[in-house]
Amino acid sequence: MFESRDKFKREFKEKLRKERGKAIDNASYLDLYKTLGRMVREEINDNWVATNSQMADKDKTQVHYISMEFLMGRMLKQNLLSIGALDTCQESFKELGIDFDKVVQKEPDPGLGNGGLGRLAADFLDSLSALSIPAVGHCLRFKYGLFDQKIVNGYQVELPGNWLREGNIWEIRRGDHAHEIKFGGRVTSSHQNGKLTFHHEDYESILAVPYDIPIIGYKNQVVNTLRLWNTEPAVQDFYFKPIDGNSCHQVLNYKKSIESISEFLYPDDSHEEGKVLRLKQQYFLVSATLQSILDNYKLKQKSIHELPQEVSVHINDTHPVLAIPELMRILMDEEGLDWDTAFDLTKRTISFTNHTTLPEALESWPEETIKCLLPRIHMIVHELNERFCQSLWDKYPGDWNRIENMAILAHGRVKMAHLALAGSHTVNGVAALHTKLLKEKLFKNFYEYMPEKFQNKTNGITHRRWLMLSNPKIADTVTDYIGTNWITEPKELEALEKHQDDVGLQEQLVKIRHENKQDLAEIIKKENGLTVDPNSIFDVQVKRFHAYKRQLMNALHILKIYNQIKENPNTLFYPRTFIFSGKAAPGYHYAKKIIKLINSIAELVNNDPQVNDQLKIVYLENYRVALAEKIIPASDVNQQISTASKEASGTGNMKFMMNGSIIVGTNDGANIDIREAVGDDNIFVFGLESEEVLQYYHHGEYSPFEIYENDLKIKRILDQLVSDFLPGEENFRDIYDSLLLGNDEYFVLKDLTSLEEAQQKVSQAYQDRSKWFKKAIVNIANSGRFSSDYTIKSYADKIWQATPLKTMTVNQADSSQMPAGEYSGNTY
Structure with a gap:
């Protein structure tokens, strides 16, 4: 539909009439934006399906990039550029008497990030697609994101920025790929067939529902995915039996508790409620992501022991570090693996980027908070710490100060960076000086203990x-x-x-x-x-x-x-x-x-x-x-x-x-x-x-x-x-x-x-x-x-061992029987 200006103008008018019920003369800029966005998505849907069919290849490593932020920016012009249609659209709109820039301005900036961390993640997704490397980004579908800033009498005032008010033309809800996330409750254990098993009981159940956004490679027919996780009530828990007059109040509180998880990016953690909410967000993201990854991996019908050869999970800073104990939980409690095997697979699957030398930014959580909110995760973290400290004792017998400084759990707090260093196969800094400081100052003891884990990957931009x-x-x-x-x-x-x-x-x-x-x-x-x-x-x-x-x-x-x-x-x-x-x-x-x-x-x-x-x-x-x-x-x-x-x-x-x-x-x-x-x-x-x-x-x-x-x-x-x-x-x-x-x-x-x-x-x-x-x-x-293209090439070669997909045309994938915009049953 973008082959020529005449064809584009004809099909644009027809799409506007069918989908918005308007002609150009009485259409708003929002109508025009949504119509053009829909046309772009339809244009790339077959390539999206084809890319995911290739990602299902049994010998193709998939990169899963988990980040609390993806500061994407407006996507319309980016997508038009990527499919080679930007000039066609701009010239056609000019001929139609439409101000193209005003159409573009109707797209809200997605409220999925704050600063450099999130923009880096967005640039990385762009480069992954441009380089044809199979990848999925994972984030929360924040309703309001950080906040809209107003300056009133010189002061910053924070207002909710509902970027989803008019919907999001790029996303597709995948309700059939939802996963249950469990908070609170208690964990019991029993022996079954001679094996110790764990049971999570009396927990709060929340559904994680994915919304997928296409990330289009530059003129290469590759379309990767940004998967945003939204919170929804678990049906069986949402309707309470009327025990007393407070039933309606219970329902509303439960609904509010659910919605708060994917409502704001970085809730204020100056009080206990905010701290708990942040921890909930982080666990919700990694649990939904890892459950999704494992479900899709098992469709390949390959041994769970080959997981690190097929999947590379990268955690962007300390926010997603609970991915380490969560992957171990899934491997042990759901896949039946023993501790040593689960830890080996986890460590070989997960890599970690550190983004700061500021002590206050290296997250740590009160042990008691994790124990109450995530009882099974607490048990795993506690055991990880015991075993890690034992390995340190074996290497440095009697050096209590070193062991105390390197412990994952010490003085009632869980140190997330230490957990990441102990439970991943690679840690990288993001500039030469930064990596040097990690090795020689911030993580000096860790570098001395496991120098092979440390790499530098200087950041890049698209x-x-x-x-x-x-x-x-x-x-x-x-x-x-x-x-x-x-x-x-x-x-x-x-x-x-x-x-x-x-x-x-x-x-x-x-x-x-x-x-x-x-x-x-x-x-x-x-x-x-x-x-x-x-x-x-x-x-x-x-x-x-x-x-x-x-x-x-x-x-x-x-x-x-x-x-x-x-x-x-x-x-x-x-x-x-x-x-x-x-x-x-x-x-x-x-x-x-x-x-x-x-x-x-x-x-x-x-x-x-x-x-x-x-x-x-x-x-x-x-x-x-x-x-x-x-x-x-x-x-x-x-x-x-x-x-x-x-x-x-x-x-x-x-x-x-x-x-x-x-x-x-x-x-x-x-x-x-x-x-x-x-x-x-x-x-x-x-x-x-x-x-x-x-x-x-x-x-x-x-x-x-x-x-x-x-x-x-x-x-x-x-x-x-x-x-x-x-x-x-x-x-x-x-x-x-x-x-x-x-x-x-x-x-x-x-x-x-x-x-x-x-x-x-x-x-x-x-x-x-x-x-x-x-x-x-x-x-x-x-x-x-x-350019982030070179940064990503280095990650792919030196950390993820990921290789590009074949450059393809849409008919190379068997997509003829798939509904437009839908994935095949065994892919994202």
């Missing part, structure tokens, strides 16, 4: 989303200069580097950047009512708000600039527009206070006529993929300024780099890899090195108060936080105290002067437009090595 879709003018320009090979082999972008001195290319990039900045300026005017100058430097910091990411340092630097301009109005200062966006976790009050501070500084600066022709501050609310796709192509400079040693990798830095934006950053995470790729002349690096940070932590020699006393400019901006200098009645005493009395945990004051020096170099460099866009070309040219 160039199809972050260059071809987000910045099509740049993508087309690249193709004009080096051809199309880079689209399937993104390292071929390196060929662009030899054109870095080409004046015509530089001028074309200048023109495109200015157009992108004008587009973003219009968004800022519409959303914030603020006029910004596209000729100013667009200096961007967009990411999740956390103290270690140091949005605070950026804000203090802006306040410092403001003071300098006020003191010396004749100082030459190249105009800047500082752009922020990002969300803080609802319970993270310090991060929310930083958001308020930024907006208070913005109110001061933007309303000061003496300054606001040189300096503007923009806070764009509700950061999401669709907004990132507008901000990143318009960025001149992007700040990646985390405290060295704290950012595992980062992927925002790669997205900006791919769009020719220049990084101002610390030697942290993937900034190090990018610096190595582009050279020191094409990145602005500042601040403490990771070893210096770690030395300060170890020796405690850092004194922020000394900086405060000796640097009058820094003293002034800190004093302004606790005076009536900033507009409004808000006092930022807690931020002031965290820097001075709290000893500035993330070295904001220590690196502030170094940031200022780096930004002065940026201002000087930007004024030579030819040299600046030469830097941009070098960044674009070297960004291909950070």
